[in-house]
Amino acid sequence: QVQLVESGGGLVQAGGSLRLSCVVSGRAFSNYAMGWFRQAPGKERELVAAINWSATNTVYADFVKGRFTISRDNAKNTVYLQMNSLNPDDTAVYSCAAGLRPWGSYYLRTDFGSWGQGTQVTVSS
Numbered sequence: 001q002v003q004l005v006e007s008g009g010g011l012v013q014a015g016g017s018l019r020l021s022c023v024v025s026g027r028a029f030s031n032y033a034m035g036w037f038r039q040a041p042g043k044e045r046e047l048v049a050a051i052n053w054s055a056t057n058t059v060y061a062d063f064v065k066g067r068f069t070i071s072r073d074n075a076k077n078t079v080y081l082q083m084n085s086l087n088p089d090d091t092a093v094y095s096c097a098a099g100l101r102p103w104g105s106y107y108l109r110t111d112f113g114s115w116g117q118g119t120q121v122t123v124s125s
Contacts, residue, residue: 002026002114004096009119012086016123020081022096022116030054030074033099033106036081038092038121048094049081050106059107063089086123093118 008020020036035050049070050059058070069082079096099106100113 002098004098004114004116006094006096006116006119009094009121011122011124014087014123014125016086017082017084018086018121020083020094020096020119020121022079022081024077024079024096024098027098028102029077031102033104033111034070034072034079035097035099035106035112036070036079036094037097037109037112037115038090038094039118040092043092045095045109047107047109051079052106053099053103083121086121088123088125090121091123092121094121095119 003025004022006022033052036048037045038048039045048061051070051072055072067085072079095118096116097112098114105111
């Protein structure tokens with residue numbers, strides 16, 4: 001059974017930075033795309049960024065382009081989300097997700113089949 005554990009969330013002032021980490025166990029990490037999603041109160045979960053199995057391609061939501069960077073270390077079974085220039089609109093619970101199928105697509109929420117519990121990110125103005 002695949003398990004995903006996020007860390008690195010917290011409270012930060014507007015303009016600040018955070019780095020989220022997600023450690024995956026229970027499957028061949030390097031065969032699956034990974035993604036970061038977020039859900040703010042009263043809003044639906046939305047894709048923030050995704051990365052393919054070999055880290056040769058990434059996808060970003062328009063609202064984070066140029067500010068966030070997704071990366072992965074297959075040797076450590078870990079995916080990261082570096083978040084810079086944070087603003088209050090980035091406040092949400094951030095969750096990592098693993099691709100549903102090996103070497104599969106990673107553009108839609110339905111492409112992901114396993115989720116972490118999430119870590120809270122709060123940006124104060």
